[in-house]
Amino acid sequence: DAKTTQPTSMDCAEGRAANLPCNHSTISGNEYVYWYRQIHSQGPQYIIHGLKNNETNEMASLIITEDRKSSTLILPHATLRDTAVYYCIVRLLLDTDKLIFGTGTRLQVFP
Amino acid sequence: GAVVSQHPSRVICKSGTSVKIECRSLDFQATTMFWYRQFPKQSLMLMATSNEGSKATYEQGVEKDKFLINHASLTLSTLTVTSAHPEDSSFYICSASFPSGVYEQYFGPGTRLTVT
Numbered sequence: 001d002a003k004t005t006q007p008t009s010m011d012c013a014e015g016r017a018a019n020l021p022c023n024h025s026t027i028s029g030n031e032y033v034y035w036y037r038q039i040h041s042q043g044p045q046y047i048i049h050g051l052k053n054n055e056t057n058e059m060a061s062l063i064i065t066e067d068r069k070s071s072t073l074i075l076p077h078a079t080l081r082d083t084a085v086y087y088c089i090v091r092l093l094l095d096t097d098k099l100i101f102g103t104g105t106r107l108q109v110f111p
Numbered sequence: 112g113a114v115v116s117q118h119p120s121r122v123i124c125k126s127g128t129s130v131k132i133e134c135r136s137l138d139f140q141a142t143t144m145f146w147y148r149q150f151p152k153q154s155l156m157l158m159a160t161s162n163e164g165s166k167a168t169y170e171q172g173v174e175k176d177k178f179l180i181n182h183a184s185l186t187l188s189t190l191t192v193t194s195a196h197p198e199d200s201s202f203y204i205c206s207a208s209f210p211s212g213v214y215e216q217y218f219g220p221g222t223r224l225t226v227t
Contacts, residue, residue, distance in 0.1 A: 034215070036218075038155075041202070041221070041223075042220055042221065043115075043117075043204050043206070043218030043219050043220050043221050044155065044204070044206075044218045045218070046215040046216065046217065049215065087154075098145060098157055098160055099145070099157070099206070099216055100157065101147075101154045101155040101156075101157075102154060103154050104154060
């Protein structure tokens with residue numbers, strides 16, 4: 001699996017947009033970028049995924065650079081409940097394909 | 112979204128005993144389930160991939176005779192920690208692939224195991 005690099009931690013003011021970067025310079029052409037988050041002492045939660053086009057859902061937006069070597073997860077209006085560890089993962093689109101978690105980014109949203 | 116449950120949520124057992132953790136997909140059939148372990152302040156580490164009706168595939172360094180995995184049905188996978196030791200104390204999390212064509216994995220809430 002391609003490896004990803006994320007900042008260890010970030011802070012964001014409540015109500016502001018949180019922009020979480022991820023580098024995946026060795027991503028292959030058929031690998032997708034997935035984002036999950038884990039709130040303390042809970043199981044991870046799926047957020048969004050994409051291949052090469054920007055994606056948006058009710059939780060977040062995903063911006064993937066044209067060369068696909070990096071991406072940014074955007075939480076448009078962060079709330080205190082968005083405080084969590086965010087994981088960027090690249091993987092194939094297969095139901096049997098395992099997720100390999102890196103260290104992730106610890107996002108702290110403050111009032 | 113799809114729901115995955117785990118039971119128990121917390122368990123305390125004595126050293127040398129075995130403990131079983133259940134993982135269920137409540138509203139979908141999962142041919143593949145995954146088991147992870149997470150130590151405090153660390154990321155999730157994949158332990159094994161469980162396929163319904165066949166033997167689990169273990170990651171390197173994970174003892175298959177110590178961590179027994181059974182995936183007897185499309186909605187249930189179990190992880191049994193045999194002869195538990197204090198170093199097995201951890202947060203165990205399962206996940207199941209939702210076969211919608213998107214294949215995102217849904218995770219259970221986790222099981223906190225403490226071995227005394």
